[in-house]
Amino acid sequence: xxxxGPLLSFQEHPALFLDENPLRFDPVSPAKxxxxxxxxxxxxxxxxxxxxxxxxxxxxxxxxxxxISLERESDIKSLRFSLDRKLLxxxxxSRSVSFVNLDTGRGxxxxxxxxxxxxxxxxxxxxxxxSEIIFVSSHGFELYQIIAxxxxxxxxxxxxxxxxxxxxxxxxxxxxxxxxxxMTTLNPFFITGASIVKIPRLQVEAHGGTxxxxxxxxxxxxxxxxxxxxxxxxxxxxxxxxxxxxMADTGSRISSLSGIxxxxxxxxxxxxxxxxRENGRFMINIVDNLVVVNSQFPGASFIFDIKSRxxxxxxLSHSSSSLRHAHPSYITHYPIxxxxxxxxxxxxxxxxxxxRVEPYSRNWIAFQPxxxxxxxxxxxxDSLIRRTNARQSIICAFFEALTGQDAVDVSCISRxxxxxxxxxxxxxxxxSKVRQQSISQTDIYVHxxxxxRDEDCLSSRVFxxxxxxxxxxxxxxxxxxxxxxxxxxxxxxxxxGNYYQLHQLLQYHVIDDSKPLACRLLxxxxxxxxxxxxxxxMFKRLGDSQDQIFHVLVAENQVISxxxxxxxxxxxxxVSQPGSRLLSAVKDTGDTxxxxxxxxxxxxxxxxxxxxxxxxxxxxxxxxxKKLQQCVDSSPTQITSVANDT
Numbered sequence: 001x002x003x004x005g006p007l008l009s010f011q012e013h014p015a016l017f018l019d020e021n022p023l024r025f026d027p028v029s030p031a032k033x034x035x036x037x038x039x040x041x042x043x044x045x046x047x048x049x050x051x052x053x054x055x056x057x058x059x060x061x062x063x064x065x066x067x068i069s070l071e072r073e074s075d076i077k078s079l080r081f082s083l084d085r086k087l088l089x090x091x092x093x094s095r096s097v098s099f100v101n102l103d104t105g106r107g108x109x110x111x112x113x114x115x116x117x118x119x120x121x122x123x124x125x126x127x128x129x130x131s132e133i134i135f136v137s138s139h140g141f142e143l144y145q146i147i148a149x150x151x152x153x154x155x156x157x158x159x160x161x162x163x164x165x166x167x168x169x170x171x172x173x174x175x176x177x178x179x180x181x182x183m184t185t186l187n188p189f190f191i192t193g194a195s196i197v198k199i200p201r202l203q204v205e206a207h208g209g210t211x212x213x214x215x216x217x218x219x220x221x222x223x224x225x226x227x228x229x230x231x232x233x234x235x236x237x238x239x240x241x242x243x244x245x246x247m248a249d250t251g252s253r254i255s256s257l258s259g260i261x262x263x264x265x266x267x268x269x270x271x272x273x274x275x276x277r278e279n280g281r282f283m284i285n286i287v288d289n290l291v292v293v294n295s296q297f298p299g300a301s302f303i304f305d306i307k308s309r310x311x312x313x314x315x316l317s318h319s320s321s322s323l324r325h326a327h328p329s330y331i332t333h334y335p336i337x338x339x340x341x342x343x344x345x346x347x348x349x350x351x352x353x354x355x356r357v358e359p360y361s362r363n364w365i366a367f368q369p370x371x372x373x374x375x376x377x378x379x380x381x382d383s384l385i386r387r388t389n390a391r392q393s394i395i396c397a398f399f400e401a402l403t404g405q406d407a408v409d410v411s412c413i414s415r416x417x418x419x420x421x422x423x424x425x426x427x428x429x430x431x432s433k434v435r436q437q438s439i440s441q442t443d444i445y446v447h448x449x450x451x452x453r454d455e456d457c458l459s460s461r462v463f464x465x466x467x468x469x470x471x472x473x474x475x476x477x478x479x480x481x482x483x484x485x486x487x488x489x490x491x492x493x494x495x496x497g498n499y500y501q502l503h504q505l506l507q508y509h510v511i512d513d514s515k516p517l518a519c520r521l522l523x524x525x526x527x528x529x530x531x532x533x534x535x536x537x538m539f540k541r542l543g544d545s546q547d548q549i550f551h552v553l554v555a556e557n558q559v560i561s562x563x564x565x566x567x568x569x570x571x572x573x574x575v576s577q578p579g580s581r582l583l584s585a586v587k588d589t590g591d592t593x594x595x596x597x598x599x600x601x602x603x604x605x606x607x608x609x610x611x612x613x614x615x616x617x618x619x620x621x622x623x624x625x626k627k628l629q630q631c632v633d634s635s636p637t638q639i640t641s642v643a644n645d646t
Contacts (some may be wrong), residue, residue: 035411038079042127042170047079050411053092057409065409068100071109083170084130087148094121097135101148110151115142115158126168126175128191132156134175136166141177143196156194161187272306273332290336300339306331394420394439395447402466403457410465417473420444425477441482444470449488460496467492471510483516490520499528506534513538515545522552532556550575554585559594563601571609578602579612583621592628599625 038047048057052073059065068088078091088100096113112135114122120137127133128143133153135142140160144153167176177187188199276282276293283294291304401413420439427438449467452458458466467489474481489511493502505511506521521535536552539545546569553562559582566578579602586595599621602612613621 038076040080042083042168043081043085045081049076049079068102070100078124080125080127082127082130082133082146086130087127087146089125089127089133091122091125096122097125097133099146099148099151101151103148112144112146112153115155116140116160123163124166126166126170128170128173129193132193134168134191136163136175136177138163141166141175143191143194145194157196159189159196271331274302274304275332275334276302294342300341302335302339303337304333305336306333391439391443392447395443398444398448399451402452402462410462410469413466414469414473417470418476421473421477421479425479441474441479441485445482445484445488449485453488453492460492460498464489464492464496464498464501468505468510481512483514486511486514486517487520490517490524494524494527499530502528503530503534506538513541515539515542515548518542518545518548544574546574547576550578550581554582557585557589559586559598563598566605573609577612577614577617579605579621580614580617583617587621587624592632596625596628596632 035048035050038049039045040047043062044060046059048059049055050057053076054070054073056068056070056076056079057065058068062085070090074092076090076092078089080089081087082089086101086103088102090098090100090109092098096111098109098111100109114120114135114137116135116137116139120139123136123138125133125135131146131148133144133146135144140158140163142155142159143157145156146153161177162179164178164180166178168174169176173190173192175189175191177189179185179187184204186202186204188201190197190199274291274293276295285292285294291306293302293304294300295302398413398416401416424438424440452463467485471481471485471489474485489505490502493499493505511517518535518538521531521538525532525535532552536549539549539552550562550565553559553565562578562582566573566575569575583595583598583602586598606612612618
């Protein structure tokens with residue numbers, strides 16, 4: 001988010017704006033493909049976990065997107081890079097953290113198990129340096145040094161205390177351990193290298209609950225941030241704790257900020273209270289040293305300046321004795337301007353329409369200091385599919401998503417294909433009550449795939465993957481795949497000489513059998529010899545291709561194999577005039593003995609099967625056979641010359 005414009009204009013214009021160049025990532029759908037997003041607040045990395053934890057897409061402003069492939073499928077709960085980005089920590093279980101050394105090879109892991117008691121549950125982990133890491137469990141935290149070259153972890157320090165949850169601020173090197181027994185207590189620690197400095201703890205009371213069951217804070221109610229206020233060359237570090245108090249004069253819920261000074265001598269105390277006259281879910285960000293509280297209902301933002309001179313200091317009354325003992329006074333703050341809104345923002349796809357980013361979406365997740373993530377953005381295709389006359393816009397959206405400056409990866413294109421193919425199926429079978437735009441295979445083939453191929457604007461590797469995803473999506477929604485799609489795939493693979501992948505796709509029946517496809521394979525047999533056998537196998541699986549199989553055998557001069565094939569078919573043969581076709585081919589070879597053998601085969605076959613020859617062909621071949629036989633009997637050495645003359 002950005003702060004923009006003079007204060008006087010805030011009431012008339014939005015005071016907050018989303019970044020014009022957001023970090024985009026593929027939308028996730030845990031229910032559909034088990035993908036989910038993990039954000040590393042320290043390095044500002046977005047991890048999109050795919051393929052049940054085997055593949056991790058990393059997006060960051062610091063470097064180009066890349067993929068990390070892991071050794072096994074697993075449920076990944078947390079991911080974080082070390083500060084030098086050479087080690088990746090992966091939390092899968094409640095007892096250990098695995099590490100991937102990105103310098104020595106991605107995917108090779110080693111593991112470190114928490115050394116706390118066996119009943120302890122590993123809550124989280126935080127990198128405090130290039131090789132230093134903290135394990136936070138339910139019974140305390142441990143500081144380790146990771147020695148990547150040896151694939152070892154050295155325990156530096158171990159502190160035991162009850163842990164409900166933890167918070168860490170890398171900028172302040174501040175770890176906050178929150179304990180809710182018997183009442184909510186914040187235990188701050190400054191961690192630098194191998195040293196740990198404990199700060200006096202802070203007790204807070206949460207709103208609600210009863211005397212027997214007091215309300216407790218959760219990690220959703222608390223966050224740690226840094227407000228940089230340059231005064232005498234030092235920064236004020238602040239812990240923002242969403243503790244609910246009830247103001248006697250208004251009855252409104254408010255949020256408190258517990259300040260921690262940088263010199264680490266004053267400890268923790270309740271220092272600021274932000275007055276909010278709204279209930280519901282709040283998200284807090286820090287923008288230009290201002291505290292911005294975003295309320296999803298009524299969809300507004302409230303801006304506070306904790307150093308404002310108009311703030312009011314309040315001394316706690318005698319009725320709040322427990323708080324008065326720990327916090328003699330605190331400063332209350334009201335918004336510095338009336339409620340404002342984050343400006344509406346749109347992402348435009350060339351020639352395809354506009355995708356509006358919904359402010360205050362229920363999908364939004366706030367991170368510090370000024371980051372908002374929407375895991376479900378990028379709904380353009382889903383929106384266009386319900387619009388009338390949007391066919392061209394949808395095709396353009398696909399083209400831009402594949403070839404534009406902010407091109408998405410294949411998994412996102414796969415979801416887009418699913419949307420249009422599901423709509424096509426529903427429209428065809430009248431499953432949908434709402435009229436939807438129907439995108440046919442012809443639309444995709446002619447206006448998208450052909451355009452990509454003609455303009456050569458996509459690498460062959462990616463293009464092949466996109467076509468395969470389209471085929472997968474069509475199969476998913478039980479839509480018969482047209483020959484043109486398969487023909488395009490074979491053409492791309494053949495042009496790139498990627499015959500091994502083509503062979504695998506055919507062998508494992510990723511590509512459906514058809515006569516046109518088998519004929520297409522025959523056309524590349526000169527470049528890839530196994531294509532002939534692949535085509536023959538496909539003809540055989542189809543079950544209605546006797547004539548085509550016989551034709552191929554004859555064309556390949558496999559006369560004996562052709563006769564064996566006819567013998568195996570017997571009276572069930574559906575081959576048209578096999579005698580005329582085979583004997584004509586043998587005659588052209590000039591092989592006398594082979595012709596005599598083939599003719600005698602058909603003579604014997606005529607006793608059980610009729611119509612092997614076209615009209616008058618039998619008599620013509622019989623006369624030729626007699627002439628050849630006479631030459632064989634009179635002079636075997638003249639056989640070849642006679643056969644050629646004939």
